Amino acid sequence: MLHTRTHLAVATLLGAIAAPSFAAEPVIGLITKTETNPFFVKMKEGATAEAKAKGAKLISAAGKTDGDNAGQVTAIENMIAAGAKTILITPSDSKAIVPSIKKAREKGVLVIALDSPTDPVDATDALFATDNFKAGVLIGEYAKASLGGKPAKIATLDLFPGHPVGAQRHNGFLQGFGLKSLDAKSNELAKPAEVVCMADSFGDQAKGQTAMENCLQKNPDINLVYTINEPAAAGAFNALKKAGKQKGVMIVSVDGGCQGIKDVAAGKIAATSQQYPLKMAAMGVAAGVEYAKTGKKPTGYTDTGVTLIAAKAVAGVNSKDTKTGMDLCWGNK
Amino acid sequence: MKLTQQGSGAAEAAALEPINPAIGASSKITRSLAMPNWKDHLPSIGTLGPFLALLMACTFFSWQSEQFLTGANFSLILQQVMVVGLIAIGQTLIILTAGIDLSCGMVMALGGVVMTKVSHDYGVPPIVAIFAGFAVTALFGLINGLLVTRIKLPSFIVTLGTMNIAFAITQLYSQSQTITDLPAGMTFLGNTFSIGQTEVAYGTVLMLAMYAISWLWLRETAQGRHIYAVGNNPEATRLTGIATHRVLLMVYVLAGLCYGVAALLSVARTGVGDPNAGQTENLDAITAVVLGGTSLFGGRGIVIGSLIGALIVGVFRNGLTLMGVSSVYQILITGILVILAVATDQLSRKGGR
Numbered sequence: 001m002l003h004t005r006t007h008l009a010v011a012t013l014l015g016a017i018a019a020p021s022f023a024a025e026p027v028i029g030l031i032t033k034t035e036t037n038p039f040f041v042k043m044k045e046g047a048t049a050e051a052k053a054k055g056a057k058l059i060s061a062a063g064k065t066d067g068d069n070a071g072q073v074t075a076i077e078n079m080i081a082a083g084a085k086t087i088l089i090t091p092s093d094s095k096a097i098v099p100s101i102k103k104a105r106e107k108g109v110l111v112i113a114l115d116s117p118t119d120p121v122d123a124t125d126a127l128f129a130t131d132n133f134k135a136g137v138l139i140g141e142y143a144k145a146s147l148g149g150k151p152a153k154i155a156t157l158d159l160f161p162g163h164p165v166g167a168q169r170h171n172g173f174l175q176g177f178g179l180k181s182l183d184a185k186s187n188e189l190a191k192p193a194e195v196v197c198m199a200d201s202f203g204d205q206a207k208g209q210t211a212m213e214n215c216l217q218k219n220p221d222i223n224l225v226y227t228i229n230e231p232a233a234a235g236a237f238n239a240l241k242k243a244g245k246q247k248g249v250m251i252v253s254v255d256g257g258c259q260g261i262k263d264v265a266a267g268k269i270a271a272t273s274q275q276y277p278l279k280m281a282a283m284g285v286a287a288g289v290e291y292a293k294t295g296k297k298p299t300g301y302t303d304t305g306v307t308l309i310a311a312k313a314v315a316g317v318n319s320k321d322t323k324t325g326m327d328l329c330w331g332n333k
Numbered sequence: 334m335k336l337t338q339q340g341s342g343a344a345e346a347a348a349l350e351p352i353n354p355a356i357g358a359s360s361k362i363t364r365s366l367a368m369p370n371w372k373d374h375l376p377s378i379g380t381l382g383p384f385l386a387l388l389m390a391c392t393f394f395s396w397q398s399e400q401f402l403t404g405a406n407f408s409l410i411l412q413q414v415m416v417v418g419l420i421a422i423g424q425t426l427i428i429l430t431a432g433i434d435l436s437c438g439m440v441m442a443l444g445g446v447v448m449t450k451v452s453h454d455y456g457v458p459p460i461v462a463i464f465a466g467f468a469v470t471a472l473f474g475l476i477n478g479l480l481v482t483r484i485k486l487p488s489f490i491v492t493l494g495t496m497n498i499a500f501a502i503t504q505l506y507s508q509s510q511t512i513t514d515l516p517a518g519m520t521f522l523g524n525t526f527s528i529g530q531t532e533v534a535y536g537t538v539l540m541l542a543m544y545a546i547s548w549l550w551l552r553e554t555a556q557g558r559h560i561y562a563v564g565n566n567p568e569a570t571r572l573t574g575i576a577t578h579r580v581l582l583m584v585y586v587l588a589g590l591c592y593g594v595a596a597l598l599s600v601a602r603t604g605v606g607d608p609n610a611g612q613t614e615n616l617d618a619i620t621a622v623v624l625g626g627t628s629l630f631g632g633r634g635i636v637i638g639s640l641i642g643a644l645i646v647g648v649f650r651n652g653l654t655l656m657g658v659s660s661v662y663q664i665l666i667t668g669i670l671v672i673l674a675v676a677t678d679q680l681s682r683k684g685g686r
Contacts, residue, residue, distance in 0.1 A: 035504070036509045038509060041509050160661075197654070197657070198657065199660070200659070200660040204609070205511075205603050205605065205607060206599070206603050206610065209602070209603060210650065211654065213409050214650070214654035214655060215654065217401075217403075217405070217655060218398070231511075234605070238603065238604055242523075259511065259513065
């Protein structure tokens with residue numbers, strides 16, 4: 001991390017002194033939501049490796065915390081100053097970042113959104129991201145098939161109110177399970193009668209645990225838990241284990257991080273929808289290099305894929321085993 | 334000497350007395366000066382307020398949800414607040430001296446990462462690793478204390494700096510990776526025992542014991558009273574012969590140790606060393622202290638109040654989930670309560686003048 005920070009500082013300095021066109025290799029900027037979330041750590045790894053392979057120079061930056069729009073705005077400005085011709089960004093605030101992106105694009109910079117779209121989506125040249133609704137549908141279908149007709153009492157440990165990714169996964173899960181749900185564009189969370197408890201986990205293990213504990217207080221008969229990501233799932237498992245209920249309750253999740261896949265293999269999580277941040281970043285860098293060489297810009301939405309990973313396959317649902325999941329975790333290979 | 338009920342504390346009382354270097358040396362004299370009037374032992378509105386708020390919240394949720402008023406649920410809420418509760422002990426000490434510690438959550442996270450990583454990477458016995466974590470958090474307390482007392486920087490600025498430093502070291506040391514597969518000795522405090530039908534976590538017993546000890550210590554010892562005195566009027570306290578710098582330094586180191594214990598509880602509760610822990614606990618602890626009626630202007634407050642403050646937040650989170658209400662309402666209510674608490678403090682101060 002320190003290394004990249006220095007990198008960025010040096011790059012900014014150089015950008016200020018020398019003309020941007022002076023650099024022989026194309027400069028590509030990567031701006032993530034935070035420096036610390038393992039998902040973005042992976043994303044940076046993917047971008048760094050691809051940039052090295054393609055002979056591009058990667059500079060990276062991030063907001064301080066999820067939601068730190070000002071930090072991302074500063075990063076965009078610094079990267080333009082550093083001579084970046086392509087900026088890959090995972091917007092923390094889908095609306096607030098749009099004016100800064102507009103300014104960058106007016107200067108001829110190619111801007112690609114990774115993982116999360118901007119609002120409106122066409123504020124960036126292209127979007128490389130997971131289909132979060134589909135990710136939800138896959139675990140919903142898996143849970144439905146595994147329960148096999150048993151009536152479901154569902155707890156959902158969501159992200160936080162108003163976040164599109166949280167809503168898409170939640171609603172996708174319910175649709176996959178065959179319950180009344182909302183469509184992929186909705187920012188509301190559907191709540192059919194089978195959902196006996198909804199709580200926000202903020203995608204955090206400790207908060208996920210607290211949320212699950214409270215849900216179990218509310219309804220001790222919960223037999224299916226949907227979680228926004230695997231840290232929340234790990235927290236939910238902790239809560240179930242402490243209540244002595246880990247056996248009869250199924251947890252499904254989304255993300256497919258390496259630790260998450262380990263938890264699937266260990267039986268803590270039944271299934272997870274795996275997404276590929278490393279691939280998103282690598283594709284973004286490749287597109288940036290292509291743009292530098294030929295001036296060709298990518299357009300529209302590219303689905304970076306999602307795979308259902310489960311320790312136990314169930315009939316009628318296509319899933320991959322945890323070994324495959326480990327090999328692929330967040331796009332390793 | 335006649336003292337008004339509100340707004341006057343130990344140091345002001347001491348300051349009115351002729352300067353006597355012997356005061357600092359004898360706990361008996363200090364106590365008699367600090368508590369000259371039996372009426373001072375009566376709880377004031379400021380100390381009863383938080384308790385009433387908690388009681389009202391509990392009554393409301395008992396009425397709204399039948400699962401709320403059970404031993405198991407209360408044991409659960411205690412477990413959920415134990416980390417913030419322990420950080421709040423350290424934070425209370427610092428706020429009593431009219432300081433503030435913004436680094437508490439980040440230092441706690443660092444302590445947790447150090448103890449789990451030392452245990453995981455070097456295979457040392459958990460107890461050694463735990464003390465390594467304590468040493469690091471106490472060291473941060475010492476650094477905070479030295480900068481506040483020796484270079485006379487405001488605690489807000491010092492801890493703003495060390496908050497970032499602790500966070501960065503945590504990320505660098507852990508490479509932003511969560512530490513898993515911990516030995517059982519590391520997470521022992523998360524285990525539970527039964528009282529009748531209710532499962533109680535060892536961690537919550539430790540937290541309650543720490544509150545009892547710190548309450549008695551602040552109340553019954555000369556050292557404890559000195560903390561109040563320094564918070565009320567550092568100059569007058571210094572003139573009475575109390576080594577105010579030493580008191581402050583001790584407070585920051587003790588607070589650091591509290592964060593270390595909080596780190597241990599956090600590790601025990603979640604079963605992992607989490608480099609991103611502490612981010613919400615940072616301000617939650619200050620919230621708990623303020624809700625508990627401790628004055629941000631220093632010198633006034635009861636440490637047990639901070640536990641009540643932490644419980645208020647915990648009860649709302651638990652109760653609203655039982656009711657099926659969004660977490661945003663908990664944040665809204667906490668915000669309102671914080672402003673009410675500080676406003677009460679400020680108004681009672683004005684009334685005293």
